[in-house]
């Protein structure tokens with residue numbers, strides 16, 4: 001049966017969920033995207049977008065997390081191998097995870113299982129970069145400055161409706177009475193909207209620079225990273241737990257610059273395009289859950305929550321959205337089943 005679903009949030013999570021929903025819902029269904037911020041105003045926009053699962057990414061279970069990552073990698077790989085790759089901002093990138101301190105820093109067991117190329121560095125590579133431990137791998141970068149407009153375009157072309165609006169509470173949406181279900185992809189907004197005290201900002205500051213001679217990515221200790229996207233390079237960074245300061249800090253900036261240039265001296269000639277601070281919507285585990293919300297006067301609203309991807313929302317968006325979409329379809333059927341019985 002055709003349904004009307006509202007997706008709150010137009011970051012990479014909301015947009016990916018909305019477009020996958022369009023594929024999954026029966027003909028005649030309507031998907032409405034509601035958000036107060038779009039494209040360059042979202043957290044997603046500034047993410048480096050590298051596919052590099054770290055230990056802090058946790059879905060509802062270990063096995064599901066792995067499934068999300070496999071599904072996500074496959075999804076992006078398909079775009080990479082299609083004619084949409086450049087428009088969507090997906091490219092393959094090789095690079096290094098380095099450390100002088102601890103061999104564990106350079107190991108990424110999840111990555112090893114999923115991506116195409118993953119090996120220990122040769123002694124020559126280590127010597128060249130003056131490092132003790134290193135891993136070389138080839139993975140993907142998804143640049144949201146391209147991916148978000150690409151998804152938005154697809155969404156609209158297939159009949160999706162977009163509304164710019166701040167949602168104060170889900171009850172507002174319930175009051176409209178026109179949605180069979182709302183999917184809550186509000187990122188950090190969920191701490192208020194979902195009254196979810198587990199959602200915490202992790203502050204990240206970066207430079208966006210132009211340095212076209214740099215082709216590889218580099219990771220080092222102390223949250224130092226150099227990640228080339230399609231037409232800019234992200235230099236980072238910081239990971240400040242429970243810090244929601246979005247102003248660019250000059251002392252963070254000089255420290256990031258120092259660490260990146262130390263790792264890759266040719267960066268001193270890079271052209272700085274802009275500086276940016278984003279707040280990663282961290283939650284100990286990503287929330288993808290059904291909830292039947294009850295309001296005064298016997299009003300109810302079916303909600304599927306989908307937020308809390310922390311520093312890994314870009315890489316895990318397709319897989320976690322596929323799961324959210326399966327919950328949505330399931331919940332809608334359940335709903336209609338109930339109605340039918342009444």
Ligand SMILES: Cc1cc2nc3c(=O)[nH]c(=O)nc-3n(C[C@H](O)[C@H](O)[C@H](O)COP(=O)(O)OP(=O)(O)OC[C@H]3O[C@@H](n4cnc5c(N)ncnc54)[C@H](O)[C@@H]3O)c2cc1C
Nearest residue numbers: 009010011013037044049050167187189204278313314315
């Ligand atoms: C410096 C930095 C580097 C990063 N690098 C990477 C990386 O390399 N790889 C990776 O995978 N991830 C990375 N991330 C993480 C990634 O940016 C996030 O996980 C991802 O953007 C989360 O997406 P989202 O859609 O949940 O949130 P957002 O992009 O924040 O979108 C939230 C949406 O919800 C809407 N919203 C919220 N509240 C309301 C409300 N009340 N009413 C209406 N609308 C509302 C907003 O307007 C917005 O449209 C990085 C993050 C930072 C800060």
Ligand SMILES: *[C@@H]1O[C@H](CO)[C@@H](O)[C@H](O)[C@H]1NC(C)=O
Nearest residue numbers: 008167169170184193194195
């Ligand atoms: C997100 O979910 C919470 C419930 O956990 C709710 O209070 C909040 O209104 C939701 N936000 C949106 C925009 O759907």
Ligand SMILES: *[C@@H]1O[C@H](CO)[C@@H](O)[C@H](O)[C@H]1NC(C)=O
Nearest residue numbers: 100101220221222224259262
């Ligand atoms: C990382 O930080 C530690 C502690 O502040 C410091 O001792 C170490 O030298 C730093 N490493 C690099 C590569 O900057």
Ligand SMILES: *[C@@H]1O[C@H](CO)[C@@H](O)[C@H](O)[C@H]1NC(C)=O
Nearest residue numbers: 203240242243244245249252
């Ligand atoms: C948040 O980060 C900024 C910039 O790094 C820093 O100046 C400030 O002290 C931090 N605030 C807290 C509460 O840690």
